[in-house]
Amino acid sequence: MPLEPPDQQLFEAACGYAQLGMFLDANEELEKVDPLNRAAPEILALRVAIYSGLKKWELMAEVSKRLVEFQPNDVQWTVSYAYAVRRFDSLESAKEILLNAEPNFPSEAIIKYNLACYECVAGNVQPAKKYLQRCFAIDSNWRLQALKDDDLKP
Numbered sequence: 439m440p441l442e443p444p445d446q447q448l449f450e451a452a453c454g455y456a457q458l459g460m461f462l463d464a465n466e467e468l469e470k471v472d473p474l475n476r477a478a479p480e481i482l483a484l485r486v487a488i489y490s491g492l493k494k495w496e497l498m499a500e501v502s503k504r505l506v507e508f509q510p511n512d513v514q515w516t517v518s519y520a521y522a523v524r525r526f527d528s529l530e531s532a533k534e535i536l537l538n539a540e541p542n543f544p545s546e547a548i549i550k551y552n553l554a555c556y557e558c559v560a561g562n563v564q565p566a567k568k569y570l571q572r573c574f575a576i577d578s579n580w581r582l583q584a585l586k587d588d589d590l591k592p
Contacts (some may be wrong), residue, residue, distance in 0.1 A: 439478075441471075441475060441478060441480065441481075445471045445472055445475050445513050446473050448467050448468065448470050449467075449468070449471065449480060449481060449484070451467045452465075452467035452468045452484055452488075453484060455467060456487050456488055456491065457482060459491065461488045461491035461492045462492070463465040464484070464488050465485075465488050465492075465533075467544055468481060468484065468485065468488070477504075477543040479505065479508060479509060482501050482505050482508075483505065484500045484505060485497075486501050486502050486505065486515075486518050489501065489522075490518070490521075490522070493525075494524045495523075495525040495526035496522070496526045498518065498521075498522035499519055499522035499523050499526065499527075500579050501548070502515050502518040502519035502521075502522055505518075505519075506519055510542075513539075513543045513546045513548060513549065514548075516535065516536070516539040516543070516549075517536075517549070517552060519535055519547055520532040520533075520536050520539075520552060521552075523535060524556070527561060529556055529560060532556060533553065533556045533557075533560075536549055536552055536553050536556070537553070545576055545578035546576070547573045547574075547576040547580055548573075550569045550570070550572045550573035550576065551569070551570070551573045551580050551583070551584070552569075553569045553571040554566045554569035554573060554584075554590065555587065555589035555590060556589075557569060558589055558590050558591075559589050561592070563592055566590070566592075570584060570590075
């Protein structure tokens with residue numbers, strides 16, 4: 439069910455603040471949303487972006503995990519969950535999340551790309567290369583990203 443006024447206006451204001459990198463202001467706007475609407479997918483999605491911007495990894499992981507449960511077919515939430523877990527917990531925990539999700543998203547290059555990054559950071563260059571090959575076979579546009587990614591420098 440779509441948000442209704444005034445929650446829709448608060449959400450739109452929060453989106454504007456987030457786009458400007460004003461994450462604390464965005465969060466303040468979301469705190470004004472009716473508590474019954476704070477679990478709406480669009481609110482949770484914006485919270486993921488806000489918590490990422492604020493580097494609040496545990497909160498980002500918690501909200502991303504909830505979105506994985508609500509929208510299991512949206513690969514972005516799994517990737518966001520792993521991204522946050524990598525930062526507050528461990529590379530291995532993040533890798534496990536993606537390995538568990540990989541069979542559900544066989545044609546999603548982003549999963550392979552992130553697994554390549556995790557393998558490379560862990561010093562496992564050969565498995566990283568294999569994941570990159572699989573990623574590029576799905577979507578060659580990831581090649582440009584890979585050239586600039588610090589995780590893949592080795």
